[in-house]
Amino acid sequence: MKTHVVPLVGGLIAVGLMVELLRRRQLKEKYAVLWFVVGAAMLVLAIWPGLLDMTARALSIKSGPNLLLFVAALVLIVVCVHLSWEVSRLEDRSRALAEEVGLLRLELDRRPPPARLSSASQRP
């Protein structure tokens, strides 16, 4: 069995990075799972390059690299769209929070000064 060193190292780095980020709690599980799958796929292909051509033939795609590029582009597009969606959702939430902060600040402005100060001014 012939093993390609470059993809193997790449796959190992990818999986290692995910494990490290997860371990430090820098990455939410839902994103980590995705990249784990990608990293694992890279590892499998590095160890067993023949799988790529076999899969391509099964899907009646002419060459393995074509299949690889197609799948890679597809995955990246889906990931980008998903991230845009997440960012839009976060922006909506931060906007609602900002509005609420403004309203609460106004409410604080209207409050009488703290009790300590007002009782100090009422001397017996």
Place this chain on the structure above:
Amino acid sequence: MTDVPDDRVLVVIPALNEQETVGDVIKQVGVILPDAHIVVVDDGSTDRTRDVARAAGADVISLPFNLGVGGALRAGFRYAVRYGYSVAVQVDGDGQHDPAEIPALLAALDDADLVIGTRFAGSGDYAVRGARKLAMRMLAHSLSRRTSAPLSDTTSGFRAFSRPTIETFARDYAAEYLGDTVEAIVIAAKAGLRVTQVPVAMRPRQAGEPKQGPLKSALYLGRVILALAMSRLRR
């Protein structure tokens, strides 16, 4: 004037870096509607807008960062809902809108839920040309059809809102570019609210640069088309 009691009227003034003008606007509104409450929504200004507005006697909602007119207005609507105002009026902080016209907007609320103070309907002089004019025509045409009311100046920020409109907008108000005016009309129409317009005279800005220039006008046209297409998709 109208059968709307003044004390339930909330005047919302969205302001971004308008320390030169916002104080005068507040004072003029106070003269026209002595019993109305005035709330300035400071949309993340970096100048003394907040201090000037408070000194002039208005309540100030200070947003922690800039949200755009849409965000500022929704904060105003949420304020109106929370404190039970029956009517709200939006007046720009740059002095373009003459507070003397507010009673005319309020009077029109008797038969409508969203009243738009309009620059082109005969009163006052306000001229636009070229791509900007085309953009405004397109907006007017498209939104008139959807609201089945003749609207000529859909991007005017001088408006009055009934309680049902306030409640609708407090829940759902677009933050995107043009969303505060164009999308808002679509939202109102979808919610079954009656939209109408009232001719008002506009004054020249008291400070700051007007948005002009052919390139900007073309860009504006493009964004108008995009905004219309988006609102069509969301129907």
